[in-house]
Amino acid sequence: MKKINVGIIGLGTIGTGVYKILKERKSKIKKLYNIDINIKKTCDISESRKKNLKIPSKDFTKDYRDITRDEDINIVVELIGGTTLAYSICKDAIKNGKHIVTANKALLASKNKELQKLSDQNKVNIGYEASVGGGIPIINSIKDSLLINRVTSFWGILNGTCNYILTLMSKGIDFSKALKMAQNEGFAEADPTLDINGKDTAHKVSVLSQTCFNINLDIEKIFTQGIERITSYDIDVANNLGYEIKLLGISRIINSKLDARVHPTLISKDNPLSNVKNEFNAILVNSDNLGPFMAYGYGAGMMPTASAIVSDIVRISDSYKIEYLQSELKIKLNKFEDIKSKFYLRISIKDEPGNLGKVTSILGKYKINIDKVIQNNEGSKSKIMPVILLTKSLELKMLNKAINVISRNKLIRGEPLIIPVEDLA
Amino acid sequence: MKKINVGIIGLGTIGTGVYKILKERKSKIKKLYNIDINIKKTCDISESRKKNLKIPSKDFTKDYRDITRDEDINIVVELIGGTTLAYSICKDAIKNGKHIVTANKALLASKNKELQKLSDQNKVNIGYEASVGGGIPIINSIKDSLLINRVTSFWGILNGTCNYILTLMSKGIDFSKALKMAQNEGFAEADPTLDINGKDTAHKVSVLSQTCFNINLDIEKIFTQGIERITSYDIDVANNLGYEIKLLGISRIINSKLDARVHPTLISKDNPLSNVKNEFNAILVNSDNLGPFMAYGYGAGMMPTASAIVSDIVRISDSYKIEYLQSELKIKLNKFEDIKSKFYLRISIKDEPGNLGKVTSILGKYKINIDKVIQNNEGSKSKIMPVILLTKSLELKMLNKAINVISRNKLIRGEPLIIPVEDLA
Numbered sequence: 049m050k051k052i053n054v055g056i057i058g059l060g061t062i063g064t065g066v067y068k069i070l071k072e073r074k075s076k077i078k079k080l081y082n083i084d085i086n087i088k089k090t091c092d093i094s095e096s097r098k099k100n101l102k103i104p105s106k107d108f109t110k111d112y113r114d115i116t117r118d119e120d121i122n123i124v125v126e127l128i129g130g131t132t133l134a135y136s137i138c139k140d141a142i143k144n145g146k147h148i149v150t151a152n153k154a155l156l157a158s159k160n161k162e163l164q165k166l167s168d169q170n171k172v173n174i175g176y177e178a179s180v181g182g183g184i185p186i187i188n189s190i191k192d193s194l195l196i197n198r199v200t201s202f203w204g205i206l207n208g209t210c211n212y213i214l215t216l217m218s219k220g221i222d223f224s225k226a227l228k229m230a231q232n233e234g235f236a237e238a239d240p241t242l243d244i245n246g247k248d249t250a251h252k253v254s255v256l257s258q259t260c261f262n263i264n265l266d267i268e269k270i271f272t273q274g275i276e277r278i279t280s281y282d283i284d285v286a287n288n289l290g291y292e293i294k295l296l297g298i299s300r301i302i303n304s305k306l307d308a309r310v311h312p313t314l315i316s317k318d319n320p321l322s323n324v325k326n327e328f329n330a331i332l333v334n335s336d337n338l339g340p341f342m343a344y345g346y347g348a349g350m351m352p353t354a355s356a357i358v359s360d361i362v363r364i365s366d367s368y369k370i371e372y373l374q375s376e377l378k379i380k381l382n383k384f385e386d387i388k389s390k391f392y393l394r395i396s397i398k399d400e401p402g403n404l405g406k407v408t409s410i411l412g413k414y415k416i417n418i419d420k421v422i423q424n425n426e427g428s429k430s431k432i433m434p435v436i437l438l439t440k441s442l443e444l445k446m447l448n449k450a451i452n453v454i455s456r457n458k459l460i461r462g463e464p465l466i467i468p469v470e471d472l473a
Numbered sequence: 474m475k476k477i478n479v480g481i482i483g484l485g486t487i488g489t490g491v492y493k494i495l496k497e498r499k500s501k502i503k504k505l506y507n508i509d510i511n512i513k514k515t516c517d518i519s520e521s522r523k524k525n526l527k528i529p530s531k532d533f534t535k536d537y538r539d540i541t542r543d544e545d546i547n548i549v550v551e552l553i554g555g556t557t558l559a560y561s562i563c564k565d566a567i568k569n570g571k572h573i574v575t576a577n578k579a580l581l582a583s584k585n586k587e588l589q590k591l592s593d594q595n596k597v598n599i600g601y602e603a604s605v606g607g608g609i610p611i612i613n614s615i616k617d618s619l620l621i622n623r624v625t626s627f628w629g630i631l632n633g634t635c636n637y638i639l640t641l642m643s644k645g646i647d648f649s650k651a652l653k654m655a656q657n658e659g660f661a662e663a664d665p666t667l668d669i670n671g672k673d674t675a676h677k678v679s680v681l682s683q684t685c686f687n688i689n690l691d692i693e694k695i696f697t698q699g700i701e702r703i704t705s706y707d708i709d710v711a712n713n714l715g716y717e718i719k720l721l722g723i724s725r726i727i728n729s730k731l732d733a734r735v736h737p738t739l740i741s742k743d744n745p746l747s748n749v750k751n752e753f754n755a756i757l758v759n760s761d762n763l764g765p766f767m768a769y770g771y772g773a774g775m776m777p778t779a780s781a782i783v784s785d786i787v788r789i790s791d792s793y794k795i796e797y798l799q800s801e802l803k804i805k806l807n808k809f810e811d812i813k814s815k816f817y818l819r820i821s822i823k824d825e826p827g828n829l830g831k832v833t834s835i836l837g838k839y840k841i842n843i844d845k846v847i848q849n850n851e852g853s854k855s856k857i858m859p860v861i862l863l864t865k866s867l868e869l870k871m872l873n874k875a876i877n878v879i880s881r882n883k884l885i886r887g888e889p890l891i892i893p894v895e896d897l898a
Binding site: 065069073076077080081183184185188189192193194195196197317318319320322323324325328330336337338339340341342343344345346349351352354355358359362363366367 | 494498501502505506608609610613614617618620621622742743744745747748749750753755761762763764765766767768769770771774776777779780783784787788791792
């Protein structure tokens with residue numbers, strides 16, 4: 049029987065879940081996999097968590113080096129989050145020959161190159177199933193599938209907070225109330241900025257792009273737009289046109305360039321991603337042999353995320369092989385303004401005779417074909433009229449040029465809202 | 474480097490796909506997994522397939538025993554289908570110490586107990602990822618997840634033919650035309666009986682129940698109802714009530730009994746399964762730590778199914794461990810008439826004054842509460858009027874009793890259509 053010693057650093061929500069599952073499933077893992085997984089030491093800055101879990105004092109420390117430098121420990125589970133101390137912990141553990149299991153998407157997105165190099169040198173694995181999509185076994189499915197399938201693209205609903213808010217908004221609740229409700233339900237942090245502005249999704253796009261395409265993708269280079277400017281009115285109009293609005297993380301290789309981005313997207317109700325509601329996450333991966341594959345489940349939460357961590361511990365314990373020692377793929381990034389797509393365009397036109405005509409004639413000059421125009425100012429006394437235009441497929445830069453001219457002519461107020469309409473595979 | 478020799482028996486569509494993928498990905502698997510997978514011999518009754526694939530004569534045979542008894546072969550891929558010769562092949566291979574990889578759900582559903590026993594005795598594995606959900610990696614996801622999660626139930630859209638037909642019918646196309654279109658598109662066999670009547674789905678429910686619950690489930694014991702009696706009218710009414718009609722395979726443990734069944738089901742449009750359209754399959758698995766997890770993709774087709782076969786070959790090559798040597802779980806089966814559910818009931822009432830009143834008063838006597846009554850006989854000259862009743866939750870046997878009385882009183886014509894409405898987790 050193989051004996052594996054694990055050290056857990058960080059006993060917050062996820063750490064507590066990992067501790068519980070490893071204790072509870074110990075005999076089952078022993079029986080089925082012939083591996084004895086033992087929690088040798090845990091580390092946290094607070095003693096209270098030690099007490100809650102009834103961890104004996106000899107198995108607890110406040111100094112992470114008692115774990116990263118323990119000769120008997122094989123796998124270090126890093127669950128403190130952040131990118132500074134967590135980075136030091138991982139480096140120290142890897143240099144001491146320990147495998148890493150982590151849920152830390154920010155660390156992976158920002159330090160992947162360094163960590164990858166270090167882990168290759170030291171012949172250890174980094175398990176990060178829990179960093180994307182909570183308990184959904186997407187990373188390992190992709191890794192296993194990569195052997196026999198070449199991934200061409202992925203689309204993901206990767207942030208439960210945004211998806212929960214958008215679901216509430218589709219029921220007519222406005223953004224700020226929906227955000228409050230999400231916070232009350234525990235689906236949004238007290239400071240939800242990184243969720244709402246799309247940064248959290250961008251981290252996950254970076255991690256998934258590494259997995260799918262072997263590309264180190266700096267999140268600063270991913271075009272990222274959050275859901276702050278989406279209104280219930282937009283969702284309602286989109287609905288009537290046969291679409292749902294979802295915050296998508298997208299990454300795909302087009303004409304030998306990587307097109308990676310995060311933005312609200314109109315997706316057709318025929319697409320399975322459109323029916324992913326509330327706090328759920330889903331990732332749709334296209335690959336050459338398999339075609340589209342979608343995985344759906346809880347993207348966060350104590351037990352789902354903890355079970356992803358434990359599945360990595362078992363996977364590493366079982367195989368010990370070095371996964372995906374590939375030289376990094378060099379690829380150019382596609383510029384966001386180069387994307388070709390249909391667009392949903394919401395502009396606020398000054399309600400004066402002929403203004404809409406002037407707008408559409410400028411669009412016409414830039415060869416922008418409009419599929420639908422929606423305006424509804426019955427009963428409105430406002431001098432500003434929201435107009436929705438649904439374009440045919442075109443390059444974003446052409447649309448931007450036309451909008452610049454429209455703005456310069458003072459036909460519209462404020463910043464137009466532009467949302468790509470994705471005809472997903 | 475580990476060297477694995479594979480023998481493929483059956484070079485039809487899937488066998489050809491497996492041959493191609495193994496050739497094409499050989500160097501990648503070598504590089505990433507340090508395993509050299511070699512196709513040592515192939516077997517088919519027809520020489521033409523050998524020619525198509527340009528297989529050298531020395532690597533081809535018409536006698537399967539040249540593969541099952543070849544000392545150098547480690548893994549036998551059985552792809553001839555059926556339950557007689559395929560069973561002999563698998564037995565012979567296992568007795569000779571070979572691992573099996575197969576897509577044969579009928580064989581697994583009918584001979585699982587015998588094959589399991591034999592494979593345990595000979596310490597070999599049986600890989601069957603391809604038998605359910607084509608290329609969707611559901612079996613191995615469940616197996617990996619079972620270590621840390623206890624599955625409580627699954628619901629699956631497991632037959633692409635039925636799903637394709639139901640999707641067309643939801644667009645107003647009638648059953649027989651939809652079936653013909655499915656056949657033209659290659660989504661339905663020339664003889665589609667086993668798809669349409671639910672037997673194919675029942676085979677898959679049996680295989681998945683073995684995986685999830687370690688239960689040998691005789692398909693004759695699974696309540697099975699096909700889609701033959703569903704009309705576009707049913708789908709239309711269900712739609713207006715907020716439901717889609719899907720052929721589901723269901724298995725779950727309730728009150729220590731196994732409730733396994735296959736039937737058309739009304740599922741709420743909020744549920745992700747409701748948006749699984751055309752020829753796609755999806756499986757929603759509930760487990761204690763993960764919560765609901767759904768996997769979606771192509772349930773059939775050459776390359777998706779072949780890639781599931783290859784993933785099993787790699788999995789077995791990589792680990793060689795005996796998976797899930799568990800003593801079988803003994804459990805009673807729930808009777809179908811004991812299920813408690815809301816029901817969609819379509820009856821044909823003779824259009825005479827007071828008949829509908831008589832029907833509902835009989836239902837009332839059996840304490841069957843009706844949520845909605847839908848009838849629409851405007852403009853109809855028929856003396857038979859279809860009436861839809863949507864019940865509140867109740868035991869099916871009470872509904873059956875009431876319907877017997879209604880039939881005896883000659884208030885309705887023909888067999889009523891009863892479809893469970895599932896409030897999925």
